[in-house]
Amino acid sequence: MKKKYGLMILSSLLLVQIFYYYNVVSAQRKDVKVPESALVQTTANDKEVKKTMATTKITEENRLFVRNEAAKYYDLNPDYMGWLNIADTAIDYPVVRGEDNDYYLKHNFYKEEDVLGTIFMDYRNAGMGLDKHTILYGHYAKYGQMFKDLDRYLSEDFLSEHSEFIFSDPFTKRTYKIFSVHPSDANVDFINVTFEDNEFSNFIDTLKNESIFSLDTPVSAEDNILTLVTCNYDVNDGRLFIHAVEITE
Template identity: 55%
Template sequence: MRKTSLLVALASLFFLFFILMIQSQLEQSSTASVPSIPTENTETTFEQSSILDLNDQESEAIASQVQTFPIQSNPSAKYYDLNSDYVGWLKIGGTVIDYPVVKSSDNKFYLNHDFYKDEHILGAIFMDYRNIGMGQDDHTILYGHYTQSGLMFAELDKFLSESFTNKNPTINFMDPYTKRTYKIFSVHVAEADSNYIKTSFKEDDLKKYAEKLKANSAYPIDSELKGNPKLITLISCNYSVDDGRVYVHAYEITE
């Protein structure tokens, strides 16, 4: 009797585990919930108005000379309306990485919430809460999940291939006002380490820090670090080492 009960219990646990595994795989293969890709700024016109009485002949003559001024609408405005945590849009050639980026008051919320702040196993691409954004940081840090379906930051692993990086050497990040381009100078896998996520530096420490990151690269990458370059680092999980992360480091191209 006890043996039968034990077998039933084990069978029930196995069935529950199987169901959870299937559910996890289905969620992992689901589509990330994000808004549509931003388009180029659209131009509208603003007509200069007159405070004069248009019934007056003189004011009518003035009104006939009214000038129009082009105005560029900011595509980021609609993303702010959807989520006030929006800080920009990340796009990397050769990958599916083409996502909005958000920032919370901590580095936990967007691990399991999507762009719309709904609970989702894929989470969102998010900026380190210590960053300011808008290009003001010495070192911008972006996080995203590794997923079995290849979504979010799973394809950062592609940069572990030297040939792939040579073909896709840049990262594009469009903050609400400026499109910024970064050149990759280091890619490596290592354990989760706070030394890789420093966000502020003193004097020439940033240049020394960048040189250290470059030395840690899994392979040499042709790059030229001048002065104190603005850095960006993309981070995701990597299971080739215990508590591993893949790190992709790049510096802003200013010329």
């Protein structure tokens, strides 16, 4: 009998340890391992190279090869699609795209199992600025990682001061300006990526009407838009949608 109770106690302790690890330690790690930011400042050597290239007649003999900055991220993960940065937030992450929208929910940039996942593009998107509607997803993490800081856009003051953000693909630094912010249920209508005839124009109108703030950011059917999506716990099975239009010059 004593042996039976002893085994029951040990089993209970083991279950408590497993619960603690997955719900406290793993699920809310305060450290997130990501590559060094792609948005680095130009160095003095870079400036000298550019100056030399601008003032020197390029021939086959003196042609300079400058490796694309994105190449090092492709070396780490061929699923790399770009880098997302929102000023004054923790959102400064590489973006990947998987074969579906499930894999990177549980794997980090290095393809290691990780409850925080990584920021990923909808698998239906082509990337490189070719899509009418690009969608980026990220977990809402309690201690500020991934897309937790998106909920700061529920403050109109924060939105007015941070209405623009950068998503750089491997060849172009792209700037986006927010035109709609709204929490909602997990409505698939907000993540459409293919449109026919005037559907895209109607889609934009819908997103504007859903916004909890009245924003005067101009956006038309000729523009490309990008949506950031994370969880929102103010709504049952809720999501927070941040919609922005590309304004790259």
